[in-house]
Amino acid sequence: MIRSIVRGVGSALPKRIMKNADFEDMVETSDEWIAQRTGIRQRHIADDSETTASLGEAAARAALDNAGLTPADIDLIILATSTPNNTFPATAVEIQHRLGMKHGFAFDMQAVCSGFVYAVTTADLYVRGGLAKRVLVIGSETFSRILDWSDRSTCVLFGDGAGALVLEAAEGEGTVADRGVLATSLRSDGSHKEKLYVDGGPSTTKTVGFLRMEGREVFKHAVGMITDVIEKTFWDAAITAEDLDWFVPHQANKRIIDASAKKLGIAEEKVVITVDRHGNTSAASVPLALAVAVEDGRIKRGDLVLLEAMGGGFTWGAVLLRW
Numbered sequence: 001m002i003r004s005i006v007r008g009v010g011s012a013l014p015k016r017i018m019k020n021a022d023f024e025d026m027v028e029t030s031d032e033w034i035a036q037r038t039g040i041r042q043r044h045i046a047d048d049s050e051t052t053a054s055l056g057e058a059a060a061r062a063a064l065d066n067a068g069l070t071p072a073d074i075d076l077i078i079l080a081t082s083t084p085n086n087t088f089p090a091t092a093v094e095i096q097h098r099l100g101m102k103h104g105f106a107f108d109m110q111a112v113c114s115g116f117v118y119a120v121t122t123a124d125l126y127v128r129g130g131l132a133k134r135v136l137v138i139g140s141e142t143f144s145r146i147l148d149w150s151d152r153s154t155c156v157l158f159g160d161g162a163g164a165l166v167l168e169a170a171e172g173e174g175t176v177a178d179r180g181v182l183a184t185s186l187r188s189d190g191s192h193k194e195k196l197y198v199d200g201g202p203s204t205t206k207t208v209g210f211l212r213m214e215g216r217e218v219f220k221h222a223v224g225m226i227t228d229v230i231e232k233t234f235w236d237a238a239i240t241a242e243d244l245d246w247f248v249p250h251q252a253n254k255r256i257i258d259a260s261a262k263k264l265g266i267a268e269e270k271v272v273i274t275v276d277r278h279g280n281t282s283a284a285s286v287p288l289a290l291a292v293a294v295e296d297g298r299i300k301r302g303d304l305v306l307l308e309a310m311g312g313g314f315t316w317g318a319v320l321l322r323w
């Protein structure tokens with residue numbers, strides 16, 4: 001059977017780093033509160049010249065270099081983002097143009113923090129359906145542009161950045177020993193909209209709006225939803241937590257990650273944590289974490305890797321793959 005294997009990974013971060021202490025003059029908060037409640041110590045914030053498209057392009061180029069490929073080798077670009085450069089056209093199409101591509105096709109996916117997991121699942125279907133041979137899957141966000149910088153309950157949590165994978169069609173045996181995407185599971189439930197949303201949009205306020213979140217409410221649902229979808233993925237692939245080499249979760253809050261790993265029986269040393277240095281970068285958080293763990297030599301070819309995310313909507317999902 002055809003599998004979507006990972007050929008390359010890359011990432012890009014804005015130049016400017018903002019430390020927790022930098023918020024102390026802006027809102028009533030402290031480095032200690034942010035670090036203790038979330039695990040975040042710093043985040044990257046885009047300047048005016050850095051956008052979702054420019055960061056996405058840089059991450060895509062890094063992933064192509066890592067794969068030893070060029071834009072000419074790519075058939076499809078899927079960009080996961082909730083902070084597009086424009087309402088339309090899709091920022092994926094802008095990235096396609098920036099990469100000098102006149103062939104193939106590109107579109108955006110919007111599932112907020114779960115966007116990358118949704119995008120990998122979709123890319124895998126295009127590859128296994130024979131509609132694309134190589135897909136650039138990008139998560140790129142500039143959440144700093146939709147933050148209310150006077151709201152301490154949200155502005156300290158998010159950061160900007162981008163990560164990308166090149167997925168490629170390859171023959172597999174149809175077993176869990178294959179390389180590539182092995183199992184995926186997506187969920188959503190729109191009844192939770194008011195807990196995490198942006199209070200503007202073209203069809204309602206005709207403005208972009210700002211992010212609003214009832215953090216405690218999101219926290220209450222997060223661990224249950226994450227573990228539910230991961231247990232289904234384990235069941236579908238007939239594996240257990242012990243079989244995993246790496247757990248690469250969405251990086252929103254270290255306490256949510258720790259509680260989920262504990263509930264699932266995933267050993268602490270298998271968990272990749274980047275929330276301390278990136279904050280919550282929404283759809284970019286999982287590919288950014290993957291890039292870190294590949295660059296530092298933790299994730300190696302043949303490793304069994306579990307990706308997971310949960311966010312606005314609510315949306316949530318998991319992807320199991322062998323690197």
Ligand code: UT7
Nearest residue numbers: 028029030033037113152153156215216218219252253311
């Ligand atoms: O990526 C999408 C998914 N999003 C998430 O997963 C986020 C989920 N939620 C969370 O991570 C946590 O709920 C937060 C980090 C947002 C908040 O942590 P918490 O432990 O749930 O705190 P809380 O909201 O219950 O607030 C505790 C106190 C409150 O004060 P009172 O009411 O106890 O007097 C807040 O007003 O902390 C206060 N507070 C702050 N204090 C200092 C809220 N934000 C801040 C702040 N600095 N930045």
